Amino acid sequence: MHVRCTQCVLRRQPAFIQKSDEEVALIDSLKSEHMTVEAGVEFIHPEQADSELYTLFSGWAFRYKELSDGRRQILSFSLPGDLLGLQGTMFGKSVYGAIALTDIQLCVIPRRRLARLFERVPEVAYEVTWLGARSEAIVDENLLNVGRRGAAERIVALICSLYKRAEPLGLVVDGSFELPLTQQHIADALGLSLVHTNKTLARLRADGLFSISGGRLVVRNLRGLSRFAQHFEEEFVPRPII
Amino acid sequence: MHVRCTQCVLRRQPAFIQKSDEEVALIDSLKSEHMTVEAGVEFIHPEQADSELYTLFSGWAFRYKELSDGRRQILSFSLPGDLLGLQGTMFGKSVYGAIALTDIQLCVIPRRRLARLFERVPEVAYEVTWLGARSEAIVDENLLNVGRRGAAERIVALICSLYKRAEPLGLVVDGSFELPLTQQHIADALGLSLVHTNKTLARLRADGLFSISGGRLVVRNLRGLSRFAQHFEEEFVPRPII
DNA sequence: GCCCCGCTATGTCAAACCACATAGGTCGAC
DNA sequence: GTCGACCTATGTGGTTTGACATAGCGGGGC
Structure with missing residues (x-):
């Protein structure tokens, strides 16, 4: 089931900045196994401690929050290549939930390795920040949409x-x-x-x-x-x- | 007008993780002059290229987006200690505007120095990412609020x-x-x-x-x-x- | 075959929210 | 002091959106 990053077809899509072989090999070494989640299953729970950092490899998912009386707001949809779980990784606990819309595959970047990653590969650290900023930009746009x-x-x-x-x-x-x-x-x-x-x-x-x-x-x-x-x-x- | 980070009273507030003197001195060396903005003035413009990265040092501000017919949505309010302009710094152009609500002071982290910062001080890189994630968490919460x-x-x-x-x-x-x-x-x-x-x-x-x-x-x-x-x-x- | 369940569809009525109009207050410019 | 600009306040009436009820459709379990 595990797809090596060096064989990954997703990262060849025009949506993405192409990396050198060395960079790809390095990223490959950071990841643990792929993870498969069936449609409808929640793979990040609100309040969950120690969620990992994921790259969505295939399929669709969404992030959501809800009020205690059950009203639910979907915050954003996630498509392949999107980062998921950054808040949980940073804060030590997730403040939102995430659910698979289709069967999905996730690349797992273990939470424990992230600090080391920032030390050793500043370019990748920069990219994590970049993707976090993009994730916020998407929520910004959704807020404009819902509000106005x-x-x-x-x-x-x-x-x-x-x-x-x-x-x-x-x-x-x-x-x-x-x-x-x-x-x-x-x-x-x-x-x-x-x-x-x-x-x-x-x-x-x-x-x-x-x-x-x-x-x-x-x-x-x-x-x-x-x-x-x-x-x-x-x-x-x-x-x-x- | 310039306050050295070593003398900064804001960072002593209980809201913040206290740093060692060496770390503070290092951050001090990264910054350029403080910048003062009067209440009501827009200091990040939508579509603006090359906005800098700011830490709000004093006063209040807000981020917003608007539709072409003038409807405006405030995305989030910024209080002292908050990071502003991360999207503009990452993407090369800002997708939102930011306006001062009171007279404010901004600590400026020049955009050009950010990549170097990530290379040399991974701890600070991690903190930039942390603050970016927190900024998204605030927008998430606002979206839940407006939507539900x-x-x-x-x-x-x-x-x-x-x-x-x-x-x-x-x-x-x-x-x-x-x-x-x-x-x-x-x-x-x-x-x-x-x-x-x-x-x-x-x-x-x-x-x-x-x-x-x-x-x-x-x-x-x-x-x-x-x-x-x-x-x-x-x-x-x-x-x-x- | 049959039932159950999740999803879509449609009608009626009520509530939430908005647009427009008008007015009073405060404050700074001149 | 007067004026204008901006902010707050309040009424009337209309539009948008929500709540509730009902029904059809299709797929999976058995």
């Missing part, structure tokens, strides 16, 4: 942002990609109720800018969607992958 | 979180502290309209859990506020300061 856009705009902006993230990972084929989200997930991510999400989605699909069927999202007019939601973030900046 | 709490709960949760952050900085005296926010700022931070914020605030003050007068917030019953808003985050974890 109406329901229809929120849904469209979410679609735009996922499209723009999926594309450089090679997940988009003919303008469509697998979207492993239920309407409940969309509602939880956008600060909407399930019913309102459903009705707004129905109206949007009727407008024909996109369609969803069989877990696949077909984007017909990305420009139109971007304009409607005033979503003008560029996501195709090459980024490090660890 | 009602208007009254949002306001109360904001008050709780600011109180819990101000307290270990020594800003709270007799249960009250300077709150340099207008209702417009509160509305922009919570995803509410100005009018609705005003009316909700009026109702809350009538309930007597807190009061605001002359730019000062008096918290009468923190427990009651926390329970009402289901706000149970602990903010008194000692943290690094750079």
Whole structure:
């Protein structure tokens, strides 16, 4: 099951800054085994002590927090190449939970090795910081979305942002990609109720800018969607992958 | 105007992990001059290239993003000791703006020196990452707040979180502290309209859990506020300061 | 085959929130 | 002292969103 970093196909995707063979070998030596998690399983628990640091290798996941009465907010979706668990690694305990949306594979960077990593390989330390900053940028964007856009705009902006993230990972084929989200997930991510999400989605699909069927999202007019939601973030900046 | 880190009173506050004299001297050598910014002035611009990395030394500020039609979302408030501009430093251009709420002083860590910093002082590199992760944790919490709490709960949760952050900085005296926010700022931070914020605030003050007068917030019953808003985050974890 | 469960869909009604209008207070510029 | 700018306050009425109820659809277990 273990894929050596030197054989990794993910890191060859255009989304990522390409590394030299020596760098890749070094990163390979830092990791322990791959870890497999089935769809629906929570692999980082709120309040969990000593969570490891992960790179999502394949599949989708999401981070969330919830209130004590059960209301849940999805903070961000994670796609391949994203770092997960940095807060838990830094603070010694996680303040959010993370759940797999599909079956996923995680590359594990053991928490105990991280300090050593920072000492020995400052370039990689810099990249960890970079990815942490990017993770915050995504939450920033989600907060803008939930705080200032109406329901229809929120849904469209979410679609735009996922499209723009999926594309450089090679997940988009003919303008469509697998979207492993239920309407409940969309509602939880956008600060909407399930019913309102459903009705707004129905109206949007009727407008024909996109369609969803069989877990696949077909984007017909990305420009139109971007304009409607005033979503003008560029996501195709090459980024490090660890 | 320049305060040497060795003389810095801020870093002696209980909020921060205390450093040895050598470490402080080293950090001192990394910084350039202090920078002073007047209240209301934007010191990080959206889209700005090459913003520096700052530690907020005194006063309050906020980070924000806005849509092209002018709707503005405040992403987070910054208090003394917080790092600002990490995204701009990492990505080469800032994706948010930052504005001073009061007259502020900023310690400047020149962008160009950061890579060298990571090479030579891995402990500080680790702390930069730590503070970046904490910054994300604050946005996470804000997103939960805006996405899942009602208007009254949002306001109360904001008050709780600011109180819990101000307290270990020594800003709270007799249960009250300077709150340099207008209702417009509160509305922009919570995803509410100005009018609705005003009316909700009026109702809350009538309930007597807190009061605001002359730019000062008096918290009468923190427990009651926390329970009402289901706000149970602990903010008194000692943290690094750079 | 049948049932159960999770997901989607749709109607009705109520609550939350917003837009617009208006007004009073304070403070600094001149 | 007057003016304007900014902030706070409050009423009216409309729009958006949520809560509750009900139903259909499809897949897995047995």
